[in-house]
Amino acid sequence: MSEQLLTVADSLKDRARAALGSRNLILVGLMGAGKSSVGRIVASQLAIPFIDSDLEIERVSRMTIAELFAAYGEQEFRALEARVVKRLLKSGPRVVSTGGGAFINDRTRKHIKKGGLSVWLKADLDVLWERVNKRDTRPLLKTENPKQTLEGLMNARYPIYAQADITVLSRDVRKEIMADEVLEAVIEAQKESAAS
Numbered sequence: 001m002s003e004q005l006l007t008v009a010d011s012l013k014d015r016a017r018a019a020l021g022s023r024n025l026i027l028v029g030l031m032g033a034g035k036s037s038v039g040r041i042v043a044s045q046l047a048i049p050f051i052d053s054d055l056e057i058e059r060v061s062r063m064t065i066a067e068l069f070a071a072y073g074e075q076e077f078r079a080l081e082a083r084v085v086k087r088l089l090k091s092g093p094r095v096v097s098t099g100g101g102a103f104i105n106d107r108t109r110k111h112i113k114k115g116g117l118s119v120w121l122k123a124d125l126d127v128l129w130e131r132v133n134k135r136d137t138r139p140l141l142k143t144e145n146p147k148q149t150l151e152g153l154m155n156a157r158y159p160i161y162a163q164a165d166i167t168v169l170s171r172d173v174r175k176e177i178m179a180d181e182v183l184e185a186v187i188e189a190q191k192e193s194a195a196s
């Protein structure tokens, strides 16, 4: 990388870090959008802590997400998720990647709206499907036609994800590029709110 390009990359991180201030950055969106993997890169670029709410739920319960769904059902999982997300957002700045259903739950969405800047990683069905069909860890997709299930979730959930503060299109590009686009969107959002 040339010296000039390095300076541009550094200033992107610095400007995004300054724009975020002490707020949390919370990634929302459907399964496969890249919340967990892109969130981790964004946090490392900003040099702030990264927490994935699903991993935190698994840590505190000492069960996997699939085991929690099987043993207690989705409703109990959502109640635990709401408590964990609320706690994770108590202090900042952090990058918190949520599970796909978190922002859909009224209680959890309120915690997220209050707890920082939310970013919807929005992807089309084929991109999501390409990514999620490689693993069978997601209990909601254990159906006869998982692609159709995913499409149904898209239709039901996209109007709600649209309430996030920022939307970034999650495309078939490298995760590092997606992370840079999130940083750019944070800077833009801050400029817009300062101008209004």
Ligand SMILES: Nc1ncnc2c1ncn2[C@@H]1O[C@H](COP(=O)(O)OP(=O)(O)O)[C@@H](O)[C@H]1O
Pocket: 029, 030, 031, 032, 033, 034, 035, 036, 037, 038, 097, 131, 132, 171, 172, 173, 174, 175, 178
């Ligand atoms: N931009 C990307 N390009 C290629 N693969 C990606 C990209 N973003 C995510 N993935 C892959 O897709 C899968 C799902 O990503 P993940 O971060 O777990 O999504 P989410 O947390 O939103 O469900 C993972 O295997 C991940 O490595």
Ligand SMILES: O=C(O)C1=C[C@@H](OP(=O)(O)O)[C@@H](O)[C@H](O)C1
Pocket: 029, 030, 031, 032, 035, 036, 054, 065, 098, 099, 100, 101, 102, 137, 138, 139, 140
């Ligand atoms: O969409 C959902 O309701 C879910 C998404 C999953 O997280 P990812 O979006 O990180 O896969 C996980 O929380 C759980 O399987 C439920």
Ligand SMILES: [Mg+2]
Pocket: 035, 036, 037, 054, 097, 098, 099
């Ligand atoms: Mg995830």
